[in-house]
Amino acid sequence: MIRCGVVVVAAGRGTRMGTSESKQFLQLRGKPILVYTLELFQRMPLVESIVLVTGADEIARCEAYVRDYSLAKVCAVVAGGSERQHSVRIGMDKLPAGIDVAAVHDGVRPFVTEAEAERCLHKGYEAGGAVLAVPVKDTIKVVGSSGRIESTPDRKSLWAVQTPQAFRLDLLREAHRQAERDGFVGTDDAMLLERLGHEVYVVEGAYTNIKITTPDDLIWAERLLQQQMERTDRS
Numbered sequence: 001m002i003r004c005g006v007v008v009v010a011a012g013r014g015t016r017m018g019t020s021e022s023k024q025f026l027q028l029r030g031k032p033i034l035v036y037t038l039e040l041f042q043r044m045p046l047v048e049s050i051v052l053v054t055g056a057d058e059i060a061r062c063e064a065y066v067r068d069y070s071l072a073k074v075c076a077v078v079a080g081g082s083e084r085q086h087s088v089r090i091g092m093d094k095l096p097a098g099i100d101v102a103a104v105h106d107g108v109r110p111f112v113t114e115a116e117a118e119r120c121l122h123k124g125y126e127a128g129g130a131v132l133a134v135p136v137k138d139t140i141k142v143v144g145s146s147g148r149i150e151s152t153p154d155r156k157s158l159w160a161v162q163t164p165q166a167f168r169l170d171l172l173r174e175a176h177r178q179a180e181r182d183g184f185v186g187t188d189d190a191m192l193l194e195r196l197g198h199e200v201y202v203v204e205g206a207y208t209n210i211k212i213t214t215p216d217d218l219i220w221a222e223r224l225l226q227q228q229m230e231r232t233d234r235s
């Protein structure tokens with residue numbers, strides 16, 4: 001039985017959301033977005049431990065969520081860093097000894113499903129690294145600083161990458177340590193393995209696994225939650 005740990009990163013300030021409250025704490029139907037995310041991994045039999053990374057001033061609040069929502073798999077609540085990558089490394093270092101595969105997940109992606117996360121975790125363990133992703137629907141352009149289009153990559157090869165991103169923990173540790181030594185900061189964890197030549201695979205996820213980032217995403221979030229609750233009522 002592989003031992004799986006999850007690092008949920010929720011130490012950002014949500015500037016693009018434009019709210020005084022960091023977006024991971026905004027409520028959907030009376031429950032914080034972050035709690036929906038944590039509850040998903042709490043429900044997964046494959047997941048043994050969860051490390052929650054949040055703002056230094058939000059630790060007590062998050063510890064109260066752990067108690068109030070019976071999130072027993074949360075083994076640590078720790079303060080994050082100035083960049084997402086730093087928060088991941090801090091959380092990764094708090095995973096219990098013996099974890100084989102670590103999934104890194106954005107706290108503001110509450111709509112990933114257990115099945116999607118499980119497929120990503122298994123692929124990450126088998127192959128070393130795997131990310132949930134969906135084929136790009138729009139045409140993507142490379143645009144120069146003047147606004148002139150410089151190229152149009154073949155859309156068939158383009159995927160929009162999400163989280164969880166799952167890695168054998170030894171590889172993730174190596175990749176973060178090397179990035180730190182090199183002063184390299186990426187926008188996702190897969191980049192840190194790719195730059196070292198490690199293979200990382202996509203696992204096709206769903207377009208509903210949105211990252212709640214800007215105010216319009218809250219409209220989608222409300223609708224997605226409504227659909228999720230209707231499915232639960234029917235089952």
Ligand SMILES: Nc1ccn([C@@H]2O[C@H](COP(=O)(O)OP(=O)(O)OP(=O)(O)O)[C@@H](O)[C@H]2O)c(=O)n1
Nearest residue numbers: 009010011012013014015016082083084087107
């Ligand atoms: N220093 C940081 C920055 C981001 N995150 C987390 O990484 C996830 C994805 O980041 P993003 O959506 O960019 O969140 P913010 O950085 O909060 O948003 P913004 O860029 O609009 O400020 C979020 O759950 C966020 O809380 C983190 O733990 N530590």
Ligand SMILES: C[C@](O)(CO)[C@H](O)COP(=O)(O)O
Nearest residue numbers: 084106161162163187188211
């Ligand atoms: C990790 C990620 O969610 C993959 O799409 C994304 O790169 C996070 O970017 P952000 O600017 O930190 O939200």
